[in-house]
Amino acid sequence: MSYNNILVKENNGITTITINRPSKLNALNKATIEELHDAFEEADNDTNTRVIIVTGSGEKAFVAGADISEFADFDVENGAKLAAKGQELLFDFVENLSTPVIAAVNGFALGGGLELAMACHFRVASDNAKMGLPEVSLGVIPGYGGTQRLPQLVGKGIAMEMVMTAGMIDANTAKEYGLVNHVTTQEDLLEFCEKIASKIMRNSPVAIKGAIKAINANFKDGVDGYKVEIKQFGKCFGTEDFTEGTTAFLEKRKAEFPGK
Incomplete structure (x- = not known):
């Protein structure tokens, strides 16, 4: 399948999906969400794929958030539909895939980017990663599962503080909170994830x-x-x-x- 906003590569049982909008810091727009859904579905149905890794292109960002220009003029009804559709199409969909999904978080993972990472089965971060849910600074709340998955991972108090302050945390703090499993260098990030994938692939x-x-x-x-x-x-x-x-x-x- 051909994509405009993502890159997909399968090698030795591992399908790597790379969000490829570097000029937009890999922000999630409607088209990218739809392409990600299709790519995850295709990989999950592929008997050759045993593990999926999702990451962002370039060195600056995993996903720096949602594309705000697409919903800045939405009303109440359209806002609710945006969240419901996005959760169904991508975030809940990824969480419930039968194929293990590892988020390789390189650089900024903000808003919808962190929500995508949290929907994955677990996360590995590069040492330059920055994570946060800054939505309240825009007058809105996280709408792609962030208010639910963040407290599940880090606890209610830390989640409340992260959401209310709209601040960012670094990779080591994310590991301390339990938001990511491992921290490695950006150069070693994908290889590190592939090593974990190889351990997974030994099993049923x-x-x-x-x-x-x-x-x-x-x-x-x-x-x-x-x-x-x-x-x-x-x-x-x-x-x-x-x-x-x-x-x-x-x-x-x-x-x-x-x-x-």
């Missing part, structure tokens, strides 16, 4: 899919995560991956998971 894709569903269930209102875990655990016993994994363990050899 089917089991990982079930684990993602079970972990996400813990954060959904009205859903009993323990029951989801029990269901997903049980389903594993009917898979070829379970047969291969247990057989390989008993035979003291490396498992070759078929992903079924």
